[in-house]
Amino acid sequence: MHNVSTLPLHINHLHVTRKGNLLLCDIDYSIDTAGVTVILGPNGAGKSxxxxxxxxxxxxxxGDLKWNTLSPHPQQSWRAFVFQKPVLLRRSVRANLGYVLSLHKVEKSKHHELIEEALEQTGLAKLAERNARVLSGGEQQRLSIARAWVLKPKVILLDEPTAELDPAGTAAVECLIETxxxxxxxxxxxxxxxxxxxxLASDILFLHQGRLVEFSPAQNFFQQPQTEAAQKFIAGKLLNGGQKK
Ligand SMILES: Nc1ncnc2c1ncn2[C@@H]1O[C@H](COP(=O)(O)OP(=O)(O)O)[C@@H](O)[C@H]1O
Ligand SMILES: [Mg+2]
Known part of the structure; x- marks a missing residue:
């Protein structure tokens, strides 16, 4: 089993307001488990x-938030964020990975090995010399995940990583996330x-109208949702989680 006891996330009574609207209300939780934590909820709930x-x-x-790094010198690359729409350099797949390593000042002598490993693990080895801009949507998303992963972070945050993809692209990205x-x-x-x-989920943070209404292991969430909002969402009846106006 993986030891992530050194990287729990604590969020304490957090509020976010914009233009008079309370967008996130009293979010309070800790994550200290390995695996995939999914922030789930209808559109506009506040997930992103x-x-x-x-x-x-x-x-x-x-409120406040703390990533508890017990490591004495947490690297900037300790966690990495993957956006919904990849923004890639108009250069080869390999060069995109090299660029990230240079940006984070990773020693040149280590680049080759790290890049080869990331290419291999993301299934992009055959496309290494191809221009990133001509990849399919699914391949581009895998490359943007590879750019995060090449830094060997402890945590990767992904925002709707398959929202723009077809079923085959989605399956490939889900497989990569599991790996x-x-x-x-x-x-x-x-x-x-x-x-x-x-x-994918090992546990679920269910957001509705800016509130964290359930936080439980995925199996519990799907088998015994505790709130009406989660019950409706699981039944496909709750499609809009936007803020109350
Ligand atoms: N920077 C911002 N300024 C004002 N409103 C915002 C901002 N970011 C998000 N919102 C609003 O907050 C709500 C939640 O947005 P978002 O987190 O994108 O929802 P989700 O990802 O769950 O679909 C929406 O109503 C959105 O319009
Ligand atoms: Mg979103």
């Missing part, structure tokens, strides 16, 4: 916002796709 807060891209108005989680990397990801959450 919560993920951005978790990565430090958006500051909360109230990563089986190694020593924690996954924290958002999705509005119930099927995807069922396939």
């Amino acid at each position: 916002l919560l993920l951005q807060v978790a990565h430090g891209l958006v500051a909360p108005d109230e 990563i989680a089986q190694q020593d990397t924690k996954i924290l990801m958002t999705t509005h796709d119930l099927g995807q959450a069922r396939r």
